[in-house]
Amino acid sequence: MSKTTAINWEVGPIFRALLRNKVGAVLIAIQIAVTMTIIVNSVFIIVERDQQMQRVSGLDEDNTFYLSSLGFGQNFNAKVSIQDDLNMLRNLPGVVDAMQINAIPISGGGWSMGLQTKPGAEYDGVGTAVYMVDQNVLNTLDVELIAGEKFTPTDIRWREPAQGDWPDKIIITKALATSLFPDDEWQTAVGKTVYINDIEPMTIGGIIDQLQAPWIGWDKVENVMLSPEQMDQDSTRYIIRTEPGRRDDLMPQIEELLANSNKNRIIKGMRSLQETRERSYRSHTALIKILSTIMVILTIVTALGIVGMATFSVNQRKKQIGTRRALGASQGAIVRYFMVENLIISTVGVVVGAMLTLGLNIILVNVFNLDKIDWYYIPIGMVVLWLVGLIAVFAPAKKAANIPPALATRTV
Amino acid sequence: MLKMTDVKKVFRTDLVETHALRDFNLHVKEGDFVAVTGPSGSGKTTFLNIAGLLETFDGGRFELDGQDVSDLNDKQRSQLRNQKIGFIFQSFNLIPDLNLFDNVDVPLRYRGFNAAERKKRIEHSLDMVGLAQRMKHLPSQLSGGQQQRVAIARALAGEPRFLLADEPTGNLDTQMANSVMDLLKEINANGTTIIMVTHDAALAKQAKRNIYVLDGKVSEVGKSATANHAHLAAVQ
Numbered sequence: 001m002s003k004t005t006a007i008n009w010e011v012g013p014i015f016r017a018l019l020r021n022k023v024g025a026v027l028i029a030i031q032i033a034v035t036m037t038i039i040v041n042s043v044f045i046i047v048e049r050d051q052q053m054q055r056v057s058g059l060d061e062d063n064t065f066y067l068s069s070l071g072f073g074q075n076f077n078a079k080v081s082i083q084d085d086l087n088m089l090r091n092l093p094g095v096v097d098a099m100q101i102n103a104i105p106i107s108g109g110g111w112s113m114g115l116q117t118k119p120g121a122e123y124d125g126v127g128t129a130v131y132m133v134d135q136n137v138l139n140t141l142d143v144e145l146i147a148g149e150k151f152t153p154t155d156i157r158w159r160e161p162a163q164g165d166w167p168d169k170i171i172i173t174k175a176l177a178t179s180l181f182p183d184d185e186w187q188t189a190v191g192k193t194v195y196i197n198d199i200e201p202m203t204i205g206g207i208i209d210q211l212q213a214p215w216i217g218w219d220k221v222e223n224v225m226l227s228p229e230q231m232d233q234d235s236t237r238y239i240i241r242t243e244p245g246r247r248d249d250l251m252p253q254i255e256e257l258l259a260n261s262n263k264n265r266i267i268k269g270m271r272s273l274q275e276t277r278e279r280s281y282r283s284h285t286a287l288i289k290i291l292s293t294i295m296v297i298l299t300i301v302t303a304l305g306i307v308g309m310a311t312f313s314v315n316q317r318k319k320q321i322g323t324r325r326a327l328g329a330s331q332g333a334i335v336r337y338f339m340v341e342n343l344i345i346s347t348v349g350v351v352v353g354a355m356l357t358l359g360l361n362i363i364l365v366n367v368f369n370l371d372k373i374d375w376y377y378i379p380i381g382m383v384v385l386w387l388v389g390l391i392a393v394f395a396p397a398k399k400a401a402n403i404p405p406a407l408a409t410r411t412v
Numbered sequence: 413m414l415k416m417t418d419v420k421k422v423f424r425t426d427l428v429e430t431h432a433l434r435d436f437n438l439h440v441k442e443g444d445f446v447a448v449t450g451p452s453g454s455g456k457t458t459f460l461n462i463a464g465l466l467e468t469f470d471g472g473r474f475e476l477d478g479q480d481v482s483d484l485n486d487k488q489r490s491q492l493r494n495q496k497i498g499f500i501f502q503s504f505n506l507i508p509d510l511n512l513f514d515n516v517d518v519p520l521r522y523r524g525f526n527a528a529e530r531k532k533r534i535e536h537s538l539d540m541v542g543l544a545q546r547m548k549h550l551p552s553q554l555s556g557g558q559q560q561r562v563a564i565a566r567a568l569a570g571e572p573r574f575l576l577a578d579e580p581t582g583n584l585d586t587q588m589a590n591s592v593m594d595l596l597k598e599i600n601a602n603g604t605t606i607i608m609v610t611h612d613a614a615l616a617k618q619a620k621r622n623i624y625v626l627d628g629k630v631s632e633v634g635k636s637a638t639a640n641h642a643h644l645a646a647v648q
Contacts, residue, residue, distance in 0.1 A: 003529040008521040017509035020550075323505040326466055327566070328494020328522040330487045405493070406466040408505055409457055409578050 007336075014341050025345045028309050032349025032385055035302040037356040040381035041364065042291040044373050049284045055221070057105045058211035059273055060142035063096070063242045065251055066104050067270035069258060071234035076264040078234050079158065085238065085258060090136070092254070094246040097140040100230050101239045102132040103214050105141075107276050110214030115225065117180055117192075119199045126179045128172070128223040129213030132159065134230055137171075140241050141211060146174065148190035148206030155205075155228040166196050167228050171206040175222030216280050237269075247272060302385075303392040310338060310396035314403075321400050322407030331401035338397035339390060346389035350382040357381065413477060413574060413605050414440040414463060420471035421458050421628075432458040433628040436472070440574075440607060445600040447619035448609045455628040457578070460609045464497055464576045465489045477573050494522050498567030498604075502579035504559045506551040506566075512538060513547040516566045523570055537565040541595065557588030564595060574605035581615060593618055 018025050069085065071078060082100055089098035103110030111132075114125025131137075135151045138144070148171070157167055172180075177189035186207065193201045211224045242250050251270060259267045278285075314321070321334060329337075357378055364370040421433040432455050440446050450456045461467040462474065465481060474481050477496055484492065499505075506515050513534055520530040538544045541561035543554075551559050560580060567575055577596065581589035593615060600606050600620075608619060616622050624631055 003525055008524060010521055013510055013514045013517065013521075016511070016514060017507070020509045319505065320507050323499075323501070323507070324518060324522075325490065326464065326493065326499050326505075327519040328490050328570075330490040330522075332487070333490075333522060404466070405490075406461045408499065408501060409461055409464075409466065411502055 009340055010337060011340060011344070014337065015344055018341065018344060024309050024313070025348075028305055029345050029349040029352065031302050031305050032346055032389065033353035033356055035298045036350055036353030036381050036385045037360050038298055039295050039384075040353075040357045040377050041360050041373070042295050043381075044361070044377050045364075045370065046288050046291055048371060049288055052216065053281050053284055055212070056210065057273070057277070058141065058143050058209070059105055060096075060241055061273040061277060063244055063247050064142075064239065065242075065247055065270065065272040066101070066237055066239040067255060067258070068235065068237045068268050069265050070268065071262075071265040073264045076234060076262075078232050078236065079230075081262055081265065082230060082236060084261065088257065088261065089238065089240060089254065092250070092257075094243050094250050095254075096241040096243055097136050098238055098240040099134055099136045099140040100132075100236055102130070102231060102237070104237070104239065104273075104276060105131075105212045105214060105224075106216050106273075106280050107214050108216075108280055112213070113196055113225070115176075115180060115194045115196055115202075116198070117194055119195045119201070121198045123198075126176070126223065127220055128176050128179075128225045129215070130225050130227055131211075132227050132229050132231055134228065137226055138208070140239060142241065143208045143211050145171070145206050146209050147187045148204065150206055151226075151228045157229050158232050159229040160232050164197075166200055166202055168201075168203060169205040169228065170194075170202050171208055171226040171228075172204055173211050173222055173224045174207055174209055175220075176224060177204070177207050179220065179223055234265075299388060303388050306342065306389055306392035307396060310342065310393045311399070314338070314396050314400040317400075318403055318407060321403045322405055322410075325403065325405035326408035334401040334403075335394075335397040338393055338400055342389050342393040343386065346386050349389075350385050353385065354378050354382060413442045413444070414438070414607070415475040416463070416472065417474075418472035419462065419469050419474055421455075421462060421467070421469045431628055433462070433469070436629060438623065438630055440605060442573075442605055443600070443603060445597070445606045445620040446608070446623055447616035447621070448607065448623045448625060449611055449613060449616045450625035451611070454625045456609045456611075456625050458628070459625060460576060460578055460607075463607060464499060465493045490522075494519055494570065496573040498570065498572035498575045500560070500563050500567050500575060500577040500580045502582040504551070504556070504563045504583070506559055506562055508551055511548050511550055512543060512554075512562050512565075515551065515562060516569050519566060519570050533569045533571075534565075537569040538562070540568065541565045555588070556584050557591055560584060560588075560592050561595065564592070564599070568599065568604070572604070574607060575599065577606060577608040577610075579610055579612075580608060581612065582610070589615070 071081060086098060086100065089095055111130040112127055113130050115128055116123045116125040134156045135153050138150055151171065155169055174186050177186040180194060181189050189204050190207060192204050194204060195201055210222065213221045213224055215221060240254065255267050255270055324334065361373040365372055416436055416438045419433055419436040423430040423432055436459060448456055448459060462469050476492065481489070481492065507518065516534045516537060517530055520533060525533070535544060538547055541564055543558060543561055543565065551562065554562065580596065581592050584592060596606060597618065610616055
């Protein structure tokens with residue numbers, strides 16, 4: 001049997017020496033644990049928010065905008081005005097399509113209803129956003145019909161003010177089909193009857209791929225129903241899709257055209273979908289920025305703490321390092337010593353950190369309704385903190401390795 | 413064993429050049445016990461540092477155990493120190509946070525011995541200095557004399573070709589100094605070459621051979637009163 005081994009990592013003696021000199025090491029380990037806890041939970045929140053922001057609304061957001069028309073006076077006829085406006089808008093060069101709509105996706109405000117697959121107040125409904133649209137909906141909102149039939153002009157009815165009943169036929173999103181009939185293939189929802197207001201039947205005429213509700217924070221944001229009706233109301237909203245690159249030219253033009261075409265109304269609230277997205281996700285963006293800043297600062301503070309502790313311990317142990325060099329430690333062995341020492345401290349830190357991370361996540365789940373953290377964030381966080389420690393300790397370790405062995409014979 | 417020929421060492425600052433060693437000549441044979449004495453600033457410590465490969469030199473030739481050491485890099489010098497030289501320091505230089513076992517273990521780990529081999533050597537060398545029962549003690553729990561014995565055990569555990577002792581009794585009272593000195597003589601009698609730097613003339617007399625260093629040179633050489641071995645006389 002060989003008497004020698006390749007490299008001796010000195011883990012045992014380093015660990016035993018640390019146990020006799022715990023205070024500094026424990027403080028750094030705690031700092032690493034706390035940093036890891038905050039960083040891992042922050043990253044999780046950031047990724048989650050970012051994923052929410054990456055979700056597609058289904059609309060042609062870059063080329064879509066909307067505005068409101070508020071009619072007033074005895075002479076204002078809403079139905080005539082809406083038909084005139086839509087005729088004008090749809091024939092305007094640069095406009096792909098336009099439509100009256102009751103609410104704007106991802107804007108924050110809209111209608112919701114409950115749909116159920118059996119009639120009767122005793123059954124629970126599935127929540128869905130409701131968009132009141134006409135036969136131009138697919139083209140205007142840039143959504144794709146993936147099953148069933150689209151609305152024809154004869155499907156579209158006028159909803160009078162204060163009218164409470166619903167059309168016979170609707171189109172729903174694939175997500176809503178899955179919510180309503182979780183046990184069946186989504187395609188089979190076409191032709192089925194669902195009930196609104198507990199007992200009022202409606203037939204599912206078609207299914208579209210994707211369209212988001214107005215509320216980005218809602219967990220069923222993909223549940224959307226399209227109801228074929230125009231609203232006979234003095235105050236209405238148009239959504240307009242333009243050809244690529246034409247939106248910014250057309251917005252002021254259309255605003256002026258509409259305002260001039262009928263003096264009995266005012267045009268207001270014009271906004272692009274892009275701006276709506278920015279406004280809706282503003283708190284997400286801000287949170288991401290704040291958490292990122294905190295993470296960077298914490299990481300730097302922790303790294304500096306490690307540098308400080310290692311530098312202090314190098315200065316304190318100069319004689320010892322010189323002695324080790326005299327006894328045969330190469331410069332590499334000295335660097336390794338401090339690296340291993342740091343790894344031991346970091347390991348304690350990240351193990352405690354892993355537990356604290358889970359603890360904080362449980363609190364966040366219970367108090368703020370956040371999601372449970374994915375397990376793999378924890379090992380990744382541990383490795384990152386280990387690496388931060390090793391990088392931070394490297395310069396002091398190099399400094400230690402440069403202590404001359406002749407220091408051992410110097411009487412201080 | 414150790415052969416220095418015209419070894420020079422110059423310390424330079426912006427203003428001054430200090431010749432710590434000039435044409436330093438010394439030949440130490442296997443089994444010798446050499447005491448190096450001299451006043452402060454004479455170059456004793458510089459000699460010790462160069463002999464122990466702790467410092468490089470600027471001219472001349474230095475052979476250690478037949479090997480020319482002038483062109484070795486830091487790593488090779490570290491290895492050579494580890495394998496061939498045992499150090500004993502004036503202030504013991506034990507590592508305060510490690511118990512006796514781990515202290516003696518330090519050079520053995522750099523040597524790359526496996527755990528069983530290290531344990532055997534540590535126990536043997538601590539037994540040799542009479543401290544085998546206290547392996548789990550910390551240095552601070554021992555007297556100065558005992559600490560120096562641990563340091564000697566540490567120096568011997570790797571079975572070096574020679575021991576370099578720097579004022580080994582400088583921090584000890586007379587009684588403890590004598591016991592350490594007796595131990596060194598015993599080690600030498602068992603065949604280990606020893607070079608001891610000291611300014612204590614009484615101590616030096618107990619060595620087989622005395623070297624007196626002045627102004628960076630070996631200025632006077634003599635046999636100590638107690639040593640009378642014919643083969644010790646060879647001197648440059």
